[in-house]
Amino acid sequence: MLTKTKIYLSSPHMGGSEQKFVNEAFDTNWIAPLGPNVDGFEKDIQHYLGNNSQVAVLSSGTASIHLALQILNVSKGDEVLCQSFTFSASANPIVYQGATPVFIDSESETWNMSPELLEIAIRDRIEKYKKPKAIIAVHLYGMPYKANEINAIAKKYEIPVIEDSAEALGSTYNNKACGSLSDIGILSFNGNKIITTSGGGALITHNLELKNKAVFLATQARDNKPHYEHSSIGFNYRMSNVLAGIGRGQMEVLDERVNARRNNYNFYKENLSKYNSISFLDEPKGLFSNRWLTCIKTSSFELREQIRLNLLEEDIESRPLWKPMHMQPIFKDCLHFTDGTAEELFDKGLCLPSGSNLDREDLDRILDTISKTPNL
Numbered sequence: 001m002l003t004k005t006k007i008y009l010s011s012p013h014m015g016g017s018e019q020k021f022v023n024e025a026f027d028t029n030w031i032a033p034l035g036p037n038v039d040g041f042e043k044d045i046q047h048y049l050g051n052n053s054q055v056a057v058l059s060s061g062t063a064s065i066h067l068a069l070q071i072l073n074v075s076k077g078d079e080v081l082c083q084s085f086t087f088s089a090s091a092n093p094i095v096y097q098g099a100t101p102v103f104i105d106s107e108s109e110t111w112n113m114s115p116e117l118l119e120i121a122i123r124d125r126i127e128k129y130k131k132p133k134a135i136i137a138v139h140l141y142g143m144p145y146k147a148n149e150i151n152a153i154a155k156k157y158e159i160p161v162i163e164d165s166a167e168a169l170g171s172t173y174n175n176k177a178c179g180s181l182s183d184i185g186i187l188s189f190n191g192n193k194i195i196t197t198s199g200g201g202a203l204i205t206h207n208l209e210l211k212n213k214a215v216f217l218a219t220q221a222r223d224n225k226p227h228y229e230h231s232s233i234g235f236n237y238r239m240s241n242v243l244a245g246i247g248r249g250q251m252e253v254l255d256e257r258v259n260a261r262r263n264n265y266n267f268y269k270e271n272l273s274k275y276n277s278i279s280f281l282d283e284p285k286g287l288f289s290n291r292w293l294t295c296i297k298t299s300s301f302e303l304r305e306q307i308r309l310n311l312l313e314e315d316i317e318s319r320p321l322w323k324p325m326h327m328q329p330i331f332k333d334c335l336h337f338t339d340g341t342a343e344e345l346f347d348k349g350l351c352l353p354s355g356s357n358l359d360r361e362d363l364d365r366i367l368d369t370i371s372k373t374p375n376l
Protein backbone atom coordinates (compact mmCIF):
# COMPACT_ATOMS: atom_id res chain seq x y z
CA MET A 1 0.00 0.00 0.00
CA LEU A 2 1.23 3.49 -0.79
CA THR A 3 1.95 5.60 2.26
CA LYS A 4 -0.28 8.62 2.37
CA THR A 5 1.36 12.01 2.37
CA LYS A 6 0.95 14.37 5.28
CA ILE A 7 -1.73 17.02 4.92
CA TYR A 8 -0.72 20.35 6.45
CA LEU A 9 -2.92 23.01 8.01
CA SER A 10 -1.74 25.70 5.60
CA SER A 11 1.36 25.37 3.48
CA PRO A 12 3.09 27.72 1.01
CA HIS A 13 1.72 27.68 -2.54
CA MET A 14 3.85 29.28 -5.24
CA GLY A 15 2.24 30.61 -8.40
CA GLY A 16 5.04 30.37 -10.97
CA SER A 17 6.59 33.78 -11.56
CA GLU A 18 8.15 34.15 -8.09
CA GLN A 19 11.49 32.75 -9.33
CA LYS A 20 11.57 35.13 -12.28
CA PHE A 21 11.45 38.12 -9.90
CA VAL A 22 13.99 36.51 -7.56
CA ASN A 23 16.31 35.83 -10.53
CA GLU A 24 16.00 39.47 -11.56
CA ALA A 25 17.21 40.47 -8.11
CA PHE A 26 20.25 38.21 -8.57
CA ASP A 27 20.91 39.29 -12.17
CA THR A 28 20.92 42.97 -11.20
CA ASN A 29 22.68 42.38 -7.84
CA TRP A 30 19.85 43.98 -5.85
CA ILE A 31 20.49 41.65 -2.89
CA ALA A 32 19.59 44.29 -0.33
CA PRO A 33 16.70 45.60 1.74
CA LEU A 34 15.85 47.95 -1.13
CA GLY A 35 15.49 47.70 -4.89
CA PRO A 36 12.98 47.28 -7.73
CA ASN A 37 11.15 44.32 -6.17
CA VAL A 38 10.58 46.22 -2.92
CA ASP A 39 9.12 49.15 -4.89
CA GLY A 40 7.15 46.84 -7.19
CA PHE A 41 5.70 44.76 -4.35
CA GLU A 42 4.61 47.91 -2.52
CA LYS A 43 2.90 49.23 -5.66
CA ASP A 44 1.14 45.88 -6.20
CA ILE A 45 -0.23 45.87 -2.63
CA GLN A 46 -1.27 49.53 -2.83
CA HIS A 47 -3.12 48.84 -6.04
CA TYR A 48 -4.78 45.74 -4.58
CA LEU A 49 -5.92 47.45 -1.38
CA GLY A 50 -6.99 50.73 -2.98
CA ASN A 51 -8.49 53.22 -0.50
CA ASN A 52 -5.46 55.59 -0.82
CA SER A 53 -3.21 53.02 0.81
CA GLN A 54 0.47 53.77 1.31
CA VAL A 55 2.42 50.58 1.93
CA ALA A 56 5.86 49.91 3.44
CA VAL A 57 7.00 46.28 3.17
CA LEU A 58 8.87 45.07 6.24
CA SER A 59 10.61 42.00 7.65
CA SER A 60 7.54 40.53 9.40
CA GLY A 61 4.01 41.18 10.58
CA THR A 62 5.30 41.37 14.13
CA ALA A 63 7.84 44.05 13.15
CA SER A 64 5.00 45.94 11.44
CA ILE A 65 2.91 45.99 14.62
CA HIS A 66 5.96 47.05 16.62
CA LEU A 67 6.66 49.91 14.22
CA ALA A 68 2.99 50.96 14.28
CA LEU A 69 3.15 51.26 18.09
CA GLN A 70 6.42 53.19 17.81
CA ILE A 71 4.86 55.61 15.31
CA LEU A 72 1.93 56.14 17.69
CA ASN A 73 4.42 56.93 20.50
CA VAL A 74 3.24 54.06 22.69
CA SER A 75 5.68 53.83 25.59
CA LYS A 76 6.21 52.89 29.21
CA GLY A 77 3.17 53.50 31.39
CA ASP A 78 0.75 53.39 28.46
CA GLU A 79 -2.02 50.85 28.07
CA VAL A 80 -3.01 49.34 24.73
CA LEU A 81 -6.35 47.60 24.22
CA CYS A 82 -5.87 44.37 22.30
CA GLN A 83 -8.19 41.64 21.06
CA SER A 84 -7.69 38.66 23.36
CA PHE A 85 -8.67 36.02 20.80
CA THR A 86 -5.60 36.18 18.55
CA PHE A 87 -2.06 34.95 17.96
CA SER A 88 0.51 36.21 20.50
CA ALA A 89 2.27 38.34 17.87
CA SER A 90 -0.66 40.80 18.03
CA ALA A 91 0.14 41.54 21.67
CA ASN A 92 3.89 40.97 22.14
CA PRO A 93 4.99 44.27 20.54
CA ILE A 94 2.99 46.15 23.21
CA VAL A 95 5.41 44.67 25.72
CA TYR A 96 8.44 45.46 23.51
CA GLN A 97 7.45 49.12 23.94
CA GLY A 98 7.31 48.79 27.72
CA ALA A 99 3.55 49.35 27.61
CA THR A 100 0.81 47.15 29.11
CA PRO A 101 -1.78 45.16 27.18
CA VAL A 102 -5.43 45.14 28.29
CA PHE A 103 -7.38 42.35 26.64
CA ILE A 104 -10.86 42.57 25.11
CA ASP A 105 -13.07 39.58 24.38
CA SER A 106 -14.76 38.74 21.08
CA GLU A 107 -18.40 38.84 20.00
CA SER A 108 -20.06 35.79 18.46
CA GLU A 109 -20.88 37.13 14.96
CA THR A 110 -17.31 37.56 13.72
CA TRP A 111 -15.33 36.06 16.64
CA ASN A 112 -13.46 39.38 16.78
CA MET A 113 -13.24 42.33 19.19
CA SER A 114 -16.54 43.09 20.89
CA PRO A 115 -17.43 46.78 20.42
CA GLU A 116 -19.46 46.69 23.66
CA LEU A 117 -16.60 45.34 25.74
CA LEU A 118 -14.20 47.74 24.02
CA GLU A 119 -16.23 50.74 25.13
CA ILE A 120 -16.64 49.37 28.66
CA ALA A 121 -12.86 48.94 28.85
CA ILE A 122 -12.14 52.45 27.54
CA ARG A 123 -14.49 54.04 30.10
CA ASP A 124 -13.01 51.96 32.89
CA ARG A 125 -9.42 52.85 32.03
CA ILE A 126 -10.18 56.56 31.64
CA GLU A 127 -11.94 56.57 35.01
CA LYS A 128 -9.35 54.50 36.90
CA TYR A 129 -6.07 55.27 35.12
CA LYS A 130 -5.79 57.18 31.84
CA LYS A 131 -6.92 56.96 28.26
CA PRO A 132 -5.50 53.91 26.44
CA LYS A 133 -2.93 54.86 23.80
CA ALA A 134 -4.08 52.54 21.00
CA ILE A 135 -6.47 49.73 20.02
CA ILE A 136 -5.29 46.57 18.25
CA ALA A 137 -8.19 44.79 16.54
CA VAL A 138 -7.72 41.62 14.51
CA HIS A 139 -9.50 40.13 11.47
CA LEU A 140 -8.99 36.63 12.80
CA TYR A 141 -8.90 33.70 10.36
CA GLY A 142 -9.71 36.23 7.62
CA MET A 143 -13.12 37.23 9.01
CA PRO A 144 -13.37 41.04 9.19
CA TYR A 145 -14.10 42.54 12.58
CA LYS A 146 -16.98 44.99 13.03
CA ALA A 147 -14.95 47.90 11.68
CA ASN A 148 -17.72 50.52 11.60
CA GLU A 149 -18.54 49.98 15.27
CA ILE A 150 -14.91 49.76 16.40
CA ASN A 151 -13.92 52.85 14.37
CA ALA A 152 -16.87 54.84 15.73
CA ILE A 153 -15.85 54.11 19.32
CA ALA A 154 -12.19 54.85 18.52
CA LYS A 155 -13.20 58.18 17.00
CA LYS A 156 -15.47 59.07 19.91
CA TYR A 157 -12.61 58.66 22.40
CA GLU A 158 -9.89 59.73 19.92
CA ILE A 159 -7.82 56.56 20.20
CA PRO A 160 -5.98 55.30 17.07
CA VAL A 161 -6.68 51.80 15.76
CA ILE A 162 -4.04 49.36 14.54
CA GLU A 163 -5.71 46.88 12.22
CA ASP A 164 -4.03 43.46 12.46
CA SER A 165 -4.80 42.12 9.01
CA ALA A 166 -2.09 39.43 9.09
CA GLU A 167 -4.65 36.73 8.34
CA ALA A 168 -6.99 38.80 6.19
CA LEU A 169 -5.31 39.90 2.94
CA GLY A 170 -8.09 39.50 0.35
CA SER A 171 -10.94 40.00 2.83
CA THR A 172 -13.24 43.01 2.53
CA TYR A 173 -15.61 44.97 4.75
CA ASN A 174 -18.40 46.76 2.86
CA ASN A 175 -16.23 46.34 -0.26
CA LYS A 176 -13.19 47.99 1.33
CA ALA A 177 -10.01 45.94 1.69
CA CYS A 178 -9.05 44.71 5.13
CA GLY A 179 -5.75 46.30 6.05
CA SER A 180 -6.93 49.68 4.77
CA LEU A 181 -9.83 50.30 7.17
CA SER A 182 -8.11 52.11 10.00
CA ASP A 183 -5.29 54.49 10.95
CA ILE A 184 -2.53 51.89 10.53
CA GLY A 185 -2.95 48.41 9.10
CA ILE A 186 -0.51 45.53 9.06
CA LEU A 187 -0.07 42.41 6.91
CA SER A 188 2.00 39.25 7.28
CA PHE A 189 3.64 37.16 4.56
CA ASN A 190 4.79 34.37 6.85
CA GLY A 191 4.94 30.84 5.41
CA ASN A 192 1.47 29.81 6.58
CA LYS A 193 -0.41 32.94 5.45
CA ILE A 194 -2.60 33.25 2.35
CA ILE A 195 0.38 34.47 0.34
CA THR A 196 3.96 34.26 1.54
CA THR A 197 7.46 35.64 0.99
CA SER A 198 8.75 32.95 3.41
CA GLY A 199 8.83 35.72 6.00
CA GLY A 200 7.69 39.30 5.71
CA GLY A 201 5.09 41.89 6.54
CA ALA A 202 3.76 45.30 5.63
CA LEU A 203 2.58 48.48 7.29
CA ILE A 204 -0.31 50.33 5.65
CA THR A 205 -1.21 53.98 6.15
CA HIS A 206 -3.23 56.55 4.18
CA ASN A 207 -0.55 59.17 4.25
CA LEU A 208 2.77 59.28 2.38
CA GLU A 209 4.49 61.15 5.20
CA LEU A 210 3.60 58.39 7.66
CA LYS A 211 4.80 55.72 5.23
CA ASN A 212 8.09 57.59 4.83
CA LYS A 213 8.41 57.77 8.58
CA ALA A 214 7.88 54.00 8.81
CA VAL A 215 10.57 53.38 6.18
CA PHE A 216 12.93 55.80 7.96
CA LEU A 217 12.49 54.00 11.29
CA ALA A 218 12.70 50.57 9.61
CA THR A 219 16.09 51.43 8.07
CA GLN A 220 17.94 52.50 11.24
CA ALA A 221 16.60 56.08 11.40
CA ARG A 222 19.47 57.73 9.50
CA ASP A 223 19.21 61.48 9.33
CA ASN A 224 19.95 63.22 6.04
CA LYS A 225 23.72 63.69 6.44
CA PRO A 226 26.76 62.29 4.57
CA HIS A 227 27.88 60.52 7.75
CA TYR A 228 25.68 58.37 10.00
CA GLU A 229 23.70 60.77 12.17
CA HIS A 230 20.81 59.68 14.38
CA SER A 231 18.28 61.72 16.29
CA SER A 232 15.89 58.83 16.95
CA ILE A 233 16.10 55.12 17.71
CA GLY A 234 15.89 53.04 14.57
CA PHE A 235 15.10 49.44 13.67
CA ASN A 236 16.34 47.01 11.03
CA TYR A 237 12.90 46.00 9.78
CA ARG A 238 12.92 46.54 5.99
CA MET A 239 12.05 43.69 3.62
CA SER A 240 14.78 42.18 1.45
CA ASN A 241 14.57 42.80 -2.30
CA VAL A 242 14.98 39.04 -2.85
CA LEU A 243 11.93 38.19 -0.74
CA ALA A 244 9.91 41.05 -2.24
CA GLY A 245 10.43 39.23 -5.56
CA ILE A 246 8.54 36.24 -4.16
CA GLY A 247 5.83 38.67 -3.04
CA ARG A 248 5.41 40.13 -6.55
CA GLY A 249 4.85 36.64 -7.94
CA GLN A 250 2.41 35.80 -5.15
CA MET A 251 0.34 38.95 -5.76
CA GLU A 252 -0.40 37.68 -9.27
CA VAL A 253 -2.26 34.69 -7.80
CA LEU A 254 -3.78 36.22 -4.66
CA ASP A 255 -7.35 36.20 -5.98
CA GLU A 256 -6.97 32.54 -6.99
CA ARG A 257 -5.73 31.75 -3.50
CA VAL A 258 -8.74 33.47 -1.93
CA ASN A 259 -11.07 31.49 -4.21
CA ALA A 260 -9.38 28.20 -3.37
CA ARG A 261 -9.61 28.83 0.38
CA ARG A 262 -13.25 29.88 0.12
CA ASN A 263 -13.91 26.69 -1.85
CA ASN A 264 -12.35 24.67 0.98
CA TYR A 265 -14.72 26.35 3.43
CA ASN A 266 -17.72 25.66 1.20
CA PHE A 267 -16.72 22.02 0.79
CA TYR A 268 -16.44 21.49 4.55
CA LYS A 269 -19.66 23.37 5.22
CA GLU A 270 -21.64 21.45 2.59
CA ASN A 271 -20.46 18.11 3.87
CA LEU A 272 -20.30 18.63 7.63
CA SER A 273 -23.31 20.85 8.32
CA LYS A 274 -25.54 17.77 8.56
CA TYR A 275 -23.92 16.98 11.90
CA ASN A 276 -25.62 18.88 14.71
CA SER A 277 -22.43 18.80 16.73
CA ILE A 278 -20.49 20.90 14.18
CA SER A 279 -21.14 24.54 13.34
CA PHE A 280 -19.54 27.14 11.07
CA LEU A 281 -19.04 30.90 11.18
CA ASP A 282 -21.12 32.43 8.38
CA GLU A 283 -20.28 35.83 6.91
CA PRO A 284 -22.45 38.62 8.32
CA LYS A 285 -23.90 40.92 5.63
CA GLY A 286 -21.29 43.14 3.98
CA LEU A 287 -18.36 41.07 5.24
CA PHE A 288 -16.24 38.98 2.87
CA SER A 289 -13.70 36.57 4.38
CA ASN A 290 -10.67 35.17 2.57
CA ARG A 291 -11.34 32.05 4.69
CA TRP A 292 -7.63 31.81 5.48
CA LEU A 293 -8.43 28.91 7.77
CA THR A 294 -11.72 27.03 7.92
CA CYS A 295 -12.76 26.79 11.57
CA ILE A 296 -15.44 24.61 13.06
CA LYS A 297 -17.02 24.85 16.46
CA THR A 298 -17.96 21.49 17.97
CA SER A 299 -20.45 20.73 20.75
CA SER A 300 -17.79 19.80 23.33
CA PHE A 301 -14.10 19.82 24.14
CA GLU A 302 -14.09 16.00 24.12
CA LEU A 303 -15.55 15.79 20.62
CA ARG A 304 -13.11 18.44 19.36
CA GLU A 305 -10.22 16.40 20.73
CA GLN A 306 -11.55 13.19 19.25
CA ILE A 307 -11.73 14.77 15.78
CA ARG A 308 -8.27 16.31 16.15
CA LEU A 309 -6.68 13.04 17.29
CA ASN A 310 -8.40 11.01 14.55
CA LEU A 311 -7.01 13.41 11.97
CA LEU A 312 -3.56 13.23 13.55
CA GLU A 313 -3.65 9.44 13.32
CA GLU A 314 -4.20 9.82 9.57
CA ASP A 315 -1.27 12.26 9.33
CA ILE A 316 -3.63 15.21 8.86
CA GLU A 317 -2.75 18.41 10.71
CA SER A 318 -5.52 20.36 12.45
CA ARG A 319 -5.28 22.78 15.38
CA PRO A 320 -7.39 24.11 18.23
CA LEU A 321 -8.43 27.73 17.76
CA TRP A 322 -6.08 30.39 19.21
CA LYS A 323 -5.79 30.29 22.97
CA PRO A 324 -6.97 33.71 24.19
CA MET A 325 -4.21 36.01 25.41
CA HIS A 326 -5.86 36.58 28.79
CA MET A 327 -5.52 32.81 29.41
CA GLN A 328 -1.82 32.67 28.45
CA PRO A 329 0.63 32.20 31.34
CA ILE A 330 2.72 35.18 30.23
CA PHE A 331 -0.31 37.54 30.27
CA LYS A 332 -2.13 36.07 33.27
CA ASP A 333 -1.72 39.23 35.36
CA CYS A 334 -3.05 41.56 32.64
CA LEU A 335 -6.38 43.29 32.95
CA HIS A 336 -9.07 41.87 30.71
CA PHE A 337 -12.66 42.62 29.78
CA THR A 338 -14.14 39.25 28.90
CA ASP A 339 -17.43 37.37 28.88
CA GLY A 340 -16.35 33.81 28.05
CA THR A 341 -16.79 34.01 24.26
CA ALA A 342 -13.15 33.41 23.30
CA GLU A 343 -12.71 30.85 26.06
CA GLU A 344 -15.53 28.77 24.65
CA LEU A 345 -14.13 29.02 21.12
CA PHE A 346 -10.76 27.85 22.38
CA ASP A 347 -12.43 24.98 24.19
CA LYS A 348 -14.54 23.68 21.32
CA GLY A 349 -13.06 25.06 18.12
CA LEU A 350 -10.80 23.43 15.54
CA CYS A 351 -8.99 24.75 12.44
CA LEU A 352 -9.18 22.29 9.55
CA PRO A 353 -6.57 21.93 6.80
CA SER A 354 -7.14 24.98 4.61
CA GLY A 355 -4.25 25.34 2.16
CA SER A 356 -5.01 26.64 -1.33
CA ASN A 357 -3.05 23.65 -2.67
CA LEU A 358 -5.37 20.96 -1.25
CA ASP A 359 -6.89 18.83 -3.99
CA ARG A 360 -10.19 16.97 -4.08
CA GLU A 361 -8.52 13.76 -2.94
CA ASP A 362 -7.07 15.51 0.13
CA LEU A 363 -10.43 17.04 1.01
CA ASP A 364 -12.20 13.68 0.65
CA ARG A 365 -9.60 12.04 2.87
CA ILE A 366 -10.10 14.72 5.56
CA LEU A 367 -13.89 14.44 5.28
CA ASP A 368 -13.80 10.62 5.52
CA THR A 369 -11.67 10.81 8.64
CA ILE A 370 -13.90 13.36 10.37
CA SER A 371 -17.05 11.46 9.38
CA LYS A 372 -15.75 8.32 11.08
CA THR A 373 -15.75 10.05 14.47
CA PRO A 374 -18.24 8.26 16.73
CA ASN A 375 -21.15 10.26 18.19
CA LEU A 376 -20.79 13.10 15.68
Ligand SMILES: *Cc1c(COP(=O)(O)O)cnc(C)c1O
Residues within 6 Å of the ligand: 060, 061, 062, 063, 086, 087, 089, 090, 138, 164, 166, 167, 187, 188, 189, 190, 199, 200, 201
Ligand atom coordinates in the same frame (compact mmCIF):
# COMPACT_ATOMS: atom_id res chain seq x y z
C1 LIG B 1 0.96 35.74 11.68
C2 LIG B 1 0.34 36.76 12.53
C3 LIG B 1 1.07 37.86 13.02
C4 LIG B 1 2.54 37.99 12.90
O1 LIG B 1 3.04 38.00 11.63
P1 LIG B 1 4.55 37.48 11.36
O2 LIG B 1 4.78 37.88 9.94
O3 LIG B 1 4.53 36.00 11.55
O4 LIG B 1 5.45 38.17 12.30
C5 LIG B 1 0.38 38.82 13.74
N1 LIG B 1 -0.94 38.71 13.99
C6 LIG B 1 -1.65 37.66 13.57
C7 LIG B 1 -3.11 37.62 13.87
C8 LIG B 1 -1.04 36.64 12.85
O5 LIG B 1 -1.75 35.58 12.46
